[in-house]
Amino acid sequence: MNHDDQAIESVLTRYRPSGPPAQLGEQIFRLREKKPHRMWPAIAAAILLVAGAGLLWRQVVRPNVSVNDQEKLAQIEISVSQAGKAEQLLAVANILAGQPGAEDHAKGIYYEVINHYPNFKSQALGQLNHKFPSERRAE
């Protein structure tokens, strides 16, 4: 350590960095103390809110499916399934009706639809009469 350094050190030691404001300690520990107490009501409120919203959703928003509705849904599913089958049969019958030698088979399919798929009876009858005028029969 030379003389110059000692002189500078001497100047510096006439001062020192300022200390903290008086309220800093209180600020640190008061803030920290309050935090956990604020957390629990917030968590409890959040849980209640979620539970309440869930219940509300069940009661209001979500469709209320009863036993009757389930039966109706099953019926609808059956009808859709039958409609699909009837459409397929009619399509096959239409193709076969145009093929020489397959007319009888086509007629059999039309009659199958007429007899077993009441919702497609008139459609099948119409196509049968159109394809085979000789088979024309009243609805």
Added chain:
Amino acid sequence: MRAKTETDSDDPRVVLETAYGKYGDDLYRYALMILTDHSAAEDAVQTAFMKTLKLGKRMLQIASLSDYLRIAVRNTCYAMIKKQRRLDNELKTKRVRPILEKLDEGSNEDERASIEQALCTLPVEQREVLHMKIYEGKTFEEIARMVGIPADTAASRYRYALGKLRQILGSEYQREDNRHES
């Protein structure tokens, strides 16, 4: 091993409050010298203590709470500087509250202001070592251990800092020099 505290309490909050009473002032001065701004120093000390408090009971296992807090404050200060690289320069011009206080009657306001300004021109690493050496009376070995650098590096940082201050405070230094000679 239990934290070296002056209380037998097992409550981490009480332990830390006691530690604040004992080391808070020094840690604040240390942060102030690194950041050269009171608000930033308050934030750094507050953040470091809050993080330490979050350790809960684990805090009681810390071997030296004073060293731990010192490192926590230091890390927070350097993180703040890294986050806002311009902090040092901006604060030099915006400083309202002085960072130094007079210890004797022989000093004057102009001198204080020029020393303060000169300190702020030092690189933060040099200012930190200077603070620990001059204002905390630590040896280079102690500084080296706390800062995580070789003792030779700590010593050279200190010498560089003094050299730069000597350049800037030419007139102050000569005045002091004359006083010594007379």
